[in-house]
Amino acid sequence: MPEWRDDPLVIAGRRLASRLLFGTGGMASLDALHRALAASGSEIATVALRRVDPQARGSLLDVLAELAVSALPNTAGCYTATEAVLTARLAREAFGTDWVKLEVIGDDRTLLPDPIELVAAAEILVDDGFTVLAYTTDDPVVARRLEACGCAAVMPLGSPIGSGLGIRNPHNISLIVEQAGVPVILDAGIGTASDACLAMELGCDGVLVASAITRAQRPERMAAAMRGAVVAGRDAWAAGRIPRRFHAAASSPTDGLIAVDTR
Amino acid sequence: MTAVVVNGTTWLGPRHVTVAQVVDVWCPSPKGVAVALNDEVVPTSRWKGTVITDGDRVEIVTAAAGG
Numbered sequence: 001m002p003e004w005r006d007d008p009l010v011i012a013g014r015r016l017a018s019r020l021l022f023g024t025g026g027m028a029s030l031d032a033l034h035r036a037l038a039a040s041g042s043e044i045a046t047v048a049l050r051r052v053d054p055q056a057r058g059s060l061l062d063v064l065a066e067l068a069v070s071a072l073p074n075t076a077g078c079y080t081a082t083e084a085v086l087t088a089r090l091a092r093e094a095f096g097t098d099w100v101k102l103e104v105i106g107d108d109r110t111l112l113p114d115p116i117e118l119v120a121a122a123e124i125l126v127d128d129g130f131t132v133l134a135y136t137t138d139d140p141v142v143a144r145r146l147e148a149c150g151c152a153a154v155m156p157l158g159s160p161i162g163s164g165l166g167i168r169n170p171h172n173i174s175l176i177v178e179q180a181g182v183p184v185i186l187d188a189g190i191g192t193a194s195d196a197c198l199a200m201e202l203g204c205d206g207v208l209v210a211s212a213i214t215r216a217q218r219p220e221r222m223a224a225a226m227r228g229a230v231v232a233g234r235d236a237w238a239a240g241r242i243p244r245r246f247h248a249a250a251s252s253p254t255d256g257l258i259a260v261d262t263r
Numbered sequence: 264m265t266a267v268v269v270n271g272t273t274w275l276g277p278r279h280v281t282v283a284q285v286v287d288v289w290c291p292s293p294k295g296v297a298v299a300l301n302d303e304v305v306p307t308s309r310w311k312g313t314v315i316t317d318g319d320r321v322e323i324v325t326a327a328a329g330g
Contacts, residue, residue: 023330033328048329049297051270051322052290060326061295076329089304090324094297161330188330210330 007234009206011183012099012131012152016043019200020230021072021185023210026162027219030058036213037067040223046101046210047071049091061095072133074101079114081121088125100125101155101187103135111161115142119149126150135187138172140179147182154182155208158199159189162211166195170202177203193222193229200233201241268320282321283310289323296325 008015022042027033037045045064064071073091078084081104088100104121106114113136125132126149133153134146143154156176159165166189167173177184185206186199196207209226216222265276269285276285282305286293298305299322305313315321 024328025330027328046330047326049324050327050329052296052325054289059295060328071326073326074329086299086302086304090297090299090322093304093306094295094325208330 004238007238009183011133016206018043018227018230019206019234020196020227021046021187021206021208022069022213022223023208024060024214025076025210026214028214030060030063032219033060033214034063034067036219036223037063037069039220039227040209040213041227043069044072045069046074046208047095048074048076049087049094070099071095071097072099072101073097074135075103075121076105078104079106079117080104081117081124084117084121085124085128088121088130089128092130098129099131099133099152101133101135102151113137113157115139115145118142119145122146122151123149133185138169138176140172140175143176143184144179147180152182153185153205154180155185155187157188158186158195161188162215163189164191164212165189166191167198167202170198173199173202173204190226193225196226197229197233197236200230201236203237206230265315265317265319267315268318270321270323276315280315281311282313282315285315285321286310286323290325293323296323298323 009019018041020040020042022037022040022045024045073095075084075087078087084104092098104114104117105111122132122134132151134151135155136142138156146154158167183205185208186204187208190196190209190212199207207230213219213222265280267274301320
């Protein structure tokens with residue numbers, strides 16, 4: 001194995017061999033989730049926090065434990081900093097982790113983040129000892145504010161959650177990557193493998209994929225596709241791509257061509 | 264009787280009912296479960312000693328699939 005294959009994603013001092021984070025929402029069954037999660041090679045999977053269902057059969061946490069995948073609790077569904085902070089504290093108690101994927105949504109049609117509530121919640125949770133991975137817009141200024149208040153990673157969206165529209169503003173993602181001193185994990189909007197690959201080619205440190213896998217017709221196979229795409233995109237970014245040119249540049253030598261009488 | 268709102272539903276419990284007793288009714292095997300009483304987290308270690316009073320709100324939550 002070449003030494004550059006040892007290229008872990010490091011978040012808050014934790015080394016992760018896989019740069020693909022798995023979002024568990026939207027899967028038809030725990031069995032299907034198990035197979036897709038195994039195919040993804042992910043070491044981290046998000047979980048939401050909801051009221052207990054006395055009729056529930058099987059446990060999401062058991063699936064994660066069987067695959068040695070760590071749960072990353074999220075604050076999905078929270079619209080205010082107050083709700084998100086309480087949800088994060090409940091998650092810490094329920095799952096025994098101080099990691100949280102912080103989401104504070106500002107609009108129920110687009111599910112876009114509310115940056116003002118988000119930064120307020122991030123400040124409180126960082127002060128409270130949480131390792132905060134903040135789901136945010138693709139605004140470089142908001143990303144900088146989140147990093148400044150102590151977030152362990154910033155997670156800009158490619159496009160709205162579940163939309164599958166890919167990365168609508170690659171330039172903003174590049175700006176966020178360029179300035180960031182913490183890992184940048186593209187979150188939301190991935191539709192297919194090329195979107196995940198592009199995120200990595202733009203220099204993102206990781207990608208979080210949920211619906212694109214869980215709602216694919218064959219989730220296990222899409223999980224494998226995403227795994228390959230993230231590795232390919234990371235390698236392409238690290239390899240240093242050639243510049244784009246307006247005209248062609250021959251790759252075969254122009255000297256030593258044979259002479260042919262074309263009259 | 265103590266009227267408690269548990270996960271959005273009014274539930275009538277005995278006087279001096281504790282968080283631990285409410286959890287036992289709603290979730291007999293509370294692994295990976297957390298409780299909030301009136302919007303404050305009650306750590307597992309304090310479930311037995313925390314008495315609920317009339318009109319309190321209890322949320323009992325656990326993991327669900329989610330992005």
